[in-house]
Amino acid sequence: MSRTGAEPAAEEGVVIRVVDLRKQYGEIRAVDGISFEVARGEVFGLLGPNGAGKTTTIEILEGLRVPDGGVATVLGLDVARHAAELKERIGVQLQSAALYPRLTVTELLTLFASFYRRSRPPAELVAALDLGERAKAQTRQLSGGQRQRLSVALALVNDPELVFLDEPTTGLDPQARQNLWDIVRELRERGRTILLTTHYMEEAEALCDRIAIMDHGRIMEIGTVPELVGRRFRERAVHFDPLPGVGEGELAALPGVSRLAREQDGPTLLYTADVPATISAVLALADDRGLEPRNLGVRNPSLEDVFLDLTGRALRD
Numbered sequence: 001m002s003r004t005g006a007e008p009a010a011e012e013g014v015v016i017r018v019v020d021l022r023k024q025y026g027e028i029r030a031v032d033g034i035s036f037e038v039a040r041g042e043v044f045g046l047l048g049p050n051g052a053g054k055t056t057t058i059e060i061l062e063g064l065r066v067p068d069g070g071v072a073t074v075l076g077l078d079v080a081r082h083a084a085e086l087k088e089r090i091g092v093q094l095q096s097a098a099l100y101p102r103l104t105v106t107e108l109l110t111l112f113a114s115f116y117r118r119s120r121p122p123a124e125l126v127a128a129l130d131l132g133e134r135a136k137a138q139t140r141q142l143s144g145g146q147r148q149r150l151s152v153a154l155a156l157v158n159d160p161e162l163v164f165l166d167e168p169t170t171g172l173d174p175q176a177r178q179n180l181w182d183i184v185r186e187l188r189e190r191g192r193t194i195l196l197t198t199h200y201m202e203e204a205e206a207l208c209d210r211i212a213i214m215d216h217g218r219i220m221e222i223g224t225v226p227e228l229v230g231r232r233f234r235e236r237a238v239h240f241d242p243l244p245g246v247g248e249g250e251l252a253a254l255p256g257v258s259r260l261a262r263e264q265d266g267p268t269l270l271y272t273a274d275v276p277a278t279i280s281a282v283l284a285l286a287d288d289r290g291l292e293p294r295n296l297g298v299r300n301p302s303l304e305d306v307f308l309d310l311t312g313r314a315l316r317d
Helices: 054-061 082-085 105-114 121-130 142-155 174-189 201-207 225-234 248-252 277-288 305-313
Strands: 015-024 028-041 044-045 068-075 090-093 161-164 193-197 208-213 217-224 238-242 257-262 268-272 298-299
Touching: 015 054, 015 193, 015 298, 028 054, 028 068, 028 193, 044 054, 044 201, 054 068, 054 161, 054 193, 068 208, 090 142, 105 121, 105 142, 121 142, 142 161, 142 174, 174 201, 193 201, 193 268, 201 257, 201 305, 208 225, 208 305, 217 225, 217 305, 225 277, 238 277, 248 257, 257 305, 268 277, 268 305
Parallel strands: 044 193, 044 208, 090 161, 161 193
Antiparallel strands: 015 028, 015 068, 208 217, 238 268, 238 298, 257 268
16 A cells, blocks of 8 residues: 555645535534545545445535535645536546436446546446446346446546545445456556545455544544554454343453443454453353353454444444
8 A cells, every 4th residue: 555644645646635624414513624635546435334424525525515614625626616627527426326217338428428528438438347248238227236337437437537436336246346446446556546435344445545434524533454453452352242141341341351342233342462361251251151152253453343443333334
């Protein structure tokens, strides 16, 4: 990964700059004074549970919403004053897009290409997104995964300098997801910049140079995956299915345990600097209660642990 940390990039290398950005709907502060920068050629991930403010932030950066306060510049342009000019230079993939149902895939790509001064050949995009067999199919005849790939192709039709990808692999099978990851990597190799939202932790870890974790309208942390993990964890995680009747206080008091986390309908996580002592204590406690700790295991902390620690929720919530 070519970028590290949350430090500002060089002025000429900054593609997105957000300073004290704010947006409010009634009493709800959807975006509550956030600041961050995205460097040219970077894949920047914006992660957060539903309602965190990600969508509002992205829509402001795309010129679709006007902020209530703060500054947002994209490719050197103030998004509030130069939205029309900006649209020539960015690509936007929406999580759910309404497509002309009676146009074929090729016809739709050709139509969208006509909206821009610069564009990529439709056949090139059809091949890149593995839509060759459906090139002459009407969009209403596409499966959910094919529609998702088409929406990504439409985001790339003007050969944009900056691409916004909102949950780009939702509904895709594992092979199609890997193919789209390759497209993101190819865009980065060509010097393009990508701002990505995703509900898949492994996707964020695989693709993003840096990640911002957002919740309740605020940015909680920014950094590379190793930085985010290293700032919050020095321990390993002992995990097992919940033990009926065993309280969190009892588990948190076990030897070596520094903190406890429990996802809703998910495993219990004990973060410990002394794995053998903690596992022995878990087994002894379970045996004393006539229980068996199912799916007992140990792993190093991950981005998912950071996210759970910061937000108290899993990314999919």
